Amino acid sequence: MTADIGLFEAIYTARSLRHFKSDPVPQELITKVLDAAIRASSGGNTQHWTFIVVRDAEKRRQIAAIYRKASDYASAVYAARPKPDHLTDEQFAQFLANSGYLWDHMADAPAILVPCLTKREPPKRASLPDVVQARYADHLANVQRISGSSIYPAIQNIILACRGLGLGTVITTNHILYENEVKAVLGIPDNVATFALMPIGYPTRKYGPLTRKPVSDVTYADSWGTPWPDATGN
Numbered sequence: 541m542t543a544d545i546g547l548f549e550a551i552y553t554a555r556s557l558r559h560f561k562s563d564p565v566p567q568e569l570i571t572k573v574l575d576a577a578i579r580a581s582s583g584g585n586t587q588h589w590t591f592i593v594v595r596d597a598e599k600r601r602q603i604a605a606i607y608r609k610a611s612d613y614a615s616a617v618y619a620a621r622p623k624p625d626h627l628t629d630e631q632f633a634q635f636l637a638n639s640g641y642l643w644d645h646m647a648d649a650p651a652i653l654v655p656c657l658t659k660r661e662p663p664k665r666a667s668l669p670d671v672v673q674a675r676y677a678d679h680l681a682n683v684q685r686i687s688g689s690s691i692y693p694a695i696q697n698i699i700l701a702c703r704g705l706g707l708g709t710v711i712t713t714n715h716i717l718y719e720n721e722v723k724a725v726l727g728i729p730d731n732v733a734t735f736a737l738m739p740i741g742y743p744t745r746k747y748g749p750l751t752r753k754p755v756s757d758v759t760y761a762d763s764w765g766t767p768w769p770d771a772t773g774n
């Protein structure tokens with residue numbers, strides 16, 4: 541067990557880790573990670589999440605093969621996109637190399653965590669007051685848009701808990717294109733959606749520091765376009 545680290549140290553160093561030792565992760569540590577996950581908020585406090593911990597080697601192999609197939613597709617999309625301006629050529633090459641490594645090595649992680657949400661049927665339109673019915677189409681479009689919002693806070697807790705416990709992980713979503721195949725491997729019912737594949741294990745690479753565009757580049761004061769001061773107050 542690693543020594544406790546501070547919250548901000550965890551936030552600043554919990555980088556995406558994709559290279560893992562083959563050592564198994566003790567079950568109680570995974571339970572602890574999940575106990576952090578379920579402290580997250582969910583819309584209406586519904587807690588309609590389920591987490592599947594895949595340790596079975598054959599299932600990991602099958603899921604990794606689906607991830608590989610999906611990543612071939614995703615990489616073609618990446619290749620057609622320009623490099624983000626804030627990344628140097630070296631940083632971008634590093635990102636591609638690290639992501640590419642996982643395409644072939646997802647199954648090396650001793651556990652793959654699959655965060656899921658059970659789909660919730662919206663109320664029937666006719667059961668609602670007229671004023672709600674009038675905007676219901678917009679409401680339903682918004683529900684579609686925010687569908688992941690009840691699982692991503694839990695996923696971030698998983699990332700931070702892994703960091704705190706000396707584990708590594710990364711959120712990946714490439715599999716979604718072939719999600720039904722992942723669901724078939726794991727016996728996930730039709731009314732449940734998967735949101736990520738998160739390999740978890742003891743990392744062979746170092747934690748952060750995480751470099752990001754500075755706050756002043758991504759923040760406005762009071763209205764769009766009004767600069768937020770940089771770290772020096774200017």
Ligand SMILES: Cc1cc2nc3c(=O)[nH]c(=O)nc-3n(C[C@H](O)[C@H](O)[C@H](O)COP(=O)(O)O)c2cc1C
Nearest residue numbers: 554555556635638639642710711712713714750751
């Ligand atoms: C919504 C989302 C989807 C992602 N999907 C993948 C993925 O499919 N494969 C992967 O290797 N990394 C994936 N990532 C990780 C990002 O590539 C990573 O966070 C980013 O490159 C920054 O890396 P860093 O956190 O180590 O600085 C995803 C991240 C997010 C937030």
